[in-house]
Amino acid sequence: MTQTAKNDTQSTRTTVRTTEQPLVLVIGGTGKTGRKVAGKLAAQGRPVRVGSRGGEPAFDWNDPATWTAALEGVDRVYVTYYPDLALPGAADQVGAFAEAAVAAGARRLVLLSGRGEEAAQLAEEKLKVSGADWTVVRSSWFNQNFDESFFLEPVLAGEIALPTGDGVEAFVDTEDVADVVVAALCDDRHIGRTYELSGPRLLSFADVAAELSKVTGREIAYVPVSGEDYRAVLRANDLPEDFAELFTLILDGRNAHLVHGVEEVLGRAPRDFADYAREAAATGVWDVTS
Numbered sequence: 001m002t003q004t005a006k007n008d009t010q011s012t013r014t015t016v017r018t019t020e021q022p023l024v025l026v027i028g029g030t031g032k033t034g035r036k037v038a039g040k041l042a043a044q045g046r047p048v049r050v051g052s053r054g055g056e057p058a059f060d061w062n063d064p065a066t067w068t069a070a071l072e073g074v075d076r077v078y079v080t081y082y083p084d085l086a087l088p089g090a091a092d093q094v095g096a097f098a099e100a101a102v103a104a105g106a107r108r109l110v111l112l113s114g115r116g117e118e119a120a121q122l123a124e125e126k127l128k129v130s131g132a133d134w135t136v137v138r139s140s141w142f143n144q145n146f147d148e149s150f151f152l153e154p155v156l157a158g159e160i161a162l163p164t165g166d167g168v169e170a171f172v173d174t175e176d177v178a179d180v181v182v183a184a185l186c187d188d189r190h191i192g193r194t195y196e197l198s199g200p201r202l203l204s205f206a207d208v209a210a211e212l213s214k215v216t217g218r219e220i221a222y223v224p225v226s227g228e229d230y231r232a233v234l235r236a237n238d239l240p241e242d243f244a245e246l247f248t249l250i251l252d253g254r255n256a257h258l259v260h261g262v263e264e265v266l267g268r269a270p271r272d273f274a275d276y277a278r279e280a281a282a283t284g285v286w287d288v289t290s
Helices: 034-043 064-071 090-104 118-128 152-157 174-186 205-216 227-236 241-251 261-266 273-282
Strands: 023-027 048-051 074-079 108-114 133-139 159-162 193-197 221-224
Touching: 023 034, 034 048, 034 174, 064 074, 064 090, 074 090, 074 174, 090 108, 090 118, 108 118, 108 174, 118 133, 133 174, 152 159, 159 205, 159 227, 174 193, 174 261, 193 261, 205 221, 205 273, 227 241
Parallel strands: 023 048, 023 074, 074 108, 108 133, 133 193, 159 221
Antiparallel strands: none
């Protein structure tokens, strides 16, 4: 699923000011793409404010009263939505925030969206009509879902059980997403553009399991399950059942092709899943102790 979800709880400085350059608000700045975007901007000497519920000032999508302080002095914003842009109500919240941002003087907005997600495209349209100088970045599913969020526990357990059948996905690396977002935030040539991002090859979840088995040295199996069985798992873990709908993006084949936004923006090929898996395995994140 898109990325837009999955903010971390790790601590980070809320604002990093090193120059008089325009202040960038990174919503979800402790998440998988947000923390990398914030880090890359800070490394360039650009001032960054991390937007999160634990930040100072705090930012909460469900509390518009927090938006004003988070936007104070901000010139541009990286917009990620939690828990997922395709869920009901997200488009209206993104539209309301975009209008608030423009009114506060933050006209430059870069939105993280998802490939093939019609509900997410409603949020894109809300952003576009807000008066913002916008860029939309539509991402495939992240490689890092397997070591940083909802697929980590199944990998550790040695069994990835999902309602995806034989469907394929062009998994993309969050380093590539972050590099594209930083370019879009900093270069006006990307205003008014929509970029679709993918990795360099299509992979089924069986292919992913094979890649992970190779780098971990133990068997990790992919087990296809029914949509209803997966909904039962979501209910048992107090997760929104709407997440199950996101797997239709894989089952119906709408994203079963490569796109070239990484090359278009960055002038280089995207990172391959095998490279990601090898580097992640070296950190020990998938080590299982007896």
